[in-house]
Amino acid sequence: MRRIQAVAGGLFLVLFLVTGFYMKQVFPEAYAGDEGQRMMFRASHIYLLLGSLINLMAVCISPSSDPGLQKFQHMGALLQVTALPLLLVAFVTEPAAYDIDRSWTMAAMIALLLGSVLQGIAALPQWLRRKG
Secondary structure, three states, rough: HHHHHHHHHHHHHHHHHHHHHHHHOOHHHHHHOOOOHHHHHHHHHHHHHHHHHHHHOOOOOOOOOOOOHHHHHHHHHHHHHHHHHHHHHHHHHHHHHHOOEEEEEEEHHHHHHHHHHHHHHHHHEEEEEEEO
């Protein structure tokens, strides 16, 4: 799962750069001075960066030796990886439709949060052993 998370994080980091180039080159004419829509695109763009960096940082966590905690790590990693395509859908659909509810973004943020909490719970015993 760590390899999948590393590849997905790296791929979406590149995708963040590509969408940034798109926004710089194409987007100024597309939003026609609508600052609200521009801010929605920027926020969705930054969320792509957030998701990719969380996935890349999660790879740095040492795998737990406890089988129960390994399940937490795997579930957390799965949630974090799942959030990435949700963020891409959010970038493509929500700002253009001026969807203020941002349901795709909300689902992705919840997945990133829960995944990070599960990863943190799994890493806590190792962290406490190092501190003690």
